[in-house]
Amino acid sequence: MNPHAVIWLNERLVPRGEACISVSDRGFLFGDGVFETMRVTGGRLPLLDRHLARLAEGCRVLRLPPPDRPALREAVETVVAANALANGAVRLTCSRGxxxxxxxxxADPSPTIMIAAYALQPPALPPLRVHVSRQVRDGASVLSRIKTTNYLPSIMARFEATDAGADEALLRNPAGRIASASIGALIVLAGDHLVTPFVDEGAMESISRALLLEQGLASEGLVFPDFNDIRAAWVVSALSVRPIGSVGRVPLAVDKSWTERIRACIHPHPEG
Structure with missing residues (x-):
C-alpha cells in the first residue's frame, strides 16, 4: 500500500496516513454504512454511474441521506487523478457518521464519506478451489441486496474455505441452494448457457451480474450445491473474472472461451 497516497475524507483530500474518523462513527462501531468498489481502466471508471446509483439505493434502504451524485462523481475522479491511477480500484464508503x-x-446523521484508490496489477491466477460453506444468505432480507460495510458472513465463509484448503467460499440460502460467492456473483455453465442465482435466492444485485443478464449472456436460475450438472463456473466481480477449478471434490472444466466472453461483457474499456 502506497504510504504517499491521498484519499478523500469528508469533502477534502488528505494523506492516507493522516486520515482519521470519529471514535463514535457508526460505520466503525456497527458496520452501519454502504460501499462500492469500482474498477479503474486507463484512468477512467467506465461503470461509475452504475456504482453511484447502487450506492444511492443502499443509502435509501439504510435511511441515510441521499448522496449528491455529481459531487461524488467529481470526488472519485479527483482521487483517481490525485493518485495518478491508471489501472486499479476505487473504494467509496459511506457510513452514517x-x-x-x-x-x-x-435523527439527523452526518455521513462519513471516504474514497480511496488502489493500484492493482493482478497476476495470472490459477482456477479457484471453492468450498461450500455453512454461512447463509437470506434473499428475504433486504440487506442481502445491498453492499453494507458488515461483511461478517462472507468473512466467516472465507475462514471455512481456508480451513478446507480452498481459496473461495460459496454461501447457501435457507433452502440449501447456492446464493453467491463470498465476494462476487456466481456464474455457472449449465448445458450450453450461463446461469446465475435469482436475487430472491440470496444473490446480490451486483453490477457484473446485471451486465451479463442485460446483454443476454446469462439467465437466472437455481444452482444446487452438488454441481453435478455444471460444466464450468466463475466468480465475477467489479475487479475480476475467476474460473472455478473445483467445488469440494467435484472438478470443473476451465473454459477459456467463455471466460473471455464474460470478461468482455462485465469489464468494458472506457471509450475514447
Missing amino acids: PGPRGITPP
Whole structure:
C-alpha cells in the first residue's frame, strides 16, 4: 500500500496516513454504512454511474441521506487523478457518521464519506478451489441486496474455505441452494448457457451480474450445491473474472472461451 497516497475524507483530500474518523462513527462501531468498489481502466471508471446509483439505493434502504451524485462523481475522479491511477480500484464508503451511544440511529446523521484508490496489477491466477460453506444468505432480507460495510458472513465463509484448503467460499440460502460467492456473483455453465442465482435466492444485485443478464449472456436460475450438472463456473466481480477449478471434490472444466466472453461483457474499456 502506497504510504504517499491521498484519499478523500469528508469533502477534502488528505494523506492516507493522516486520515482519521470519529471514535463514535457508526460505520466503525456497527458496520452501519454502504460501499462500492469500482474498477479503474486507463484512468477512467467506465461503470461509475452504475456504482453511484447502487450506492444511492443502499443509502435509501439504510435511511441515510441521499448522496449528491455529481459531487461524488467529481470526488472519485479527483482521487483517481490525485493518485495518478491508471489501472486499479476505487473504494467509496459511506457510513452514517458519528452518533450517540447505543444502536438507535441519530435523527439527523452526518455521513462519513471516504474514497480511496488502489493500484492493482493482478497476476495470472490459477482456477479457484471453492468450498461450500455453512454461512447463509437470506434473499428475504433486504440487506442481502445491498453492499453494507458488515461483511461478517462472507468473512466467516472465507475462514471455512481456508480451513478446507480452498481459496473461495460459496454461501447457501435457507433452502440449501447456492446464493453467491463470498465476494462476487456466481456464474455457472449449465448445458450450453450461463446461469446465475435469482436475487430472491440470496444473490446480490451486483453490477457484473446485471451486465451479463442485460446483454443476454446469462439467465437466472437455481444452482444446487452438488454441481453435478455444471460444466464450468466463475466468480465475477467489479475487479475480476475467476474460473472455478473445483467445488469440494467435484472438478470443473476451465473454459477459456467463455471466460473471455464474460470478461468482455462485465469489464468494458472506457471509450475514447
